[in-house]
Amino acid sequence: MDGKETRKCRHCGTEISLNKGRRDRLFCDEICKNRYHNDIYFEKNSEFRRINRILKKNRDILKFIMGSGNYFRISHERLKEAGFDFDYYTHSRNYEDSDCFFCYEYGYLKELNPYTKNESYGIVKCKL
Ligand SMILES: [Zn+2]
Structure with a gap:
């Protein structure tokens, strides 16, 4: 030694x-x-960041689809094609007698298209 x-x-x-x-x-x-x-x-x-990335992407998709309006109807397939992940949302709230699932201030709720009778989603923006 x-x-x-x-x-x-x-x-x-x-x-x-x-x-x-010492x-x-x-x-x-220190480095x-x-x-x-x-x-x-x-x-x-890392898990928190992964989930947050999905939530932000979902929110951006809803925001992009909705544009400057205050309501937009879209099919499940088109929302999925845009990359929307239905497993992730920030909160849910009852909205006009339907469960509305939000990704931050943008949300979607299931509804029946009155013309085609197909199931679709209505996208809404909620004032926070
Ligand atoms: Zn070192």
Whole structure:
């Protein structure tokens, strides 16, 4: 033994000398310490970000389809083709006696097309 105490940096694995500075050091420097904690934060929040991306995409699709109007009717197929994911919504609310599913301020509710009698969706924008 030459008296040198070392430990591997938790982030990069580099040997760090414990002979000077704090003996309980876990990282080479502040950069490795920050990267280590950023990685943990990123890992913990990846599912949250994934779901939020879907919700934002759904909202953008509803907003784009609706344009500047305040109501728009669309078929299930066309909404699906646009990339809408029906499994994700932020909240639901009763709207004109139907369950309306929202992605933030834009929502959709099932209805029967009065002309074709096919099931379709009415897109609405709710004032928050
Ligand atoms: Zn390091």
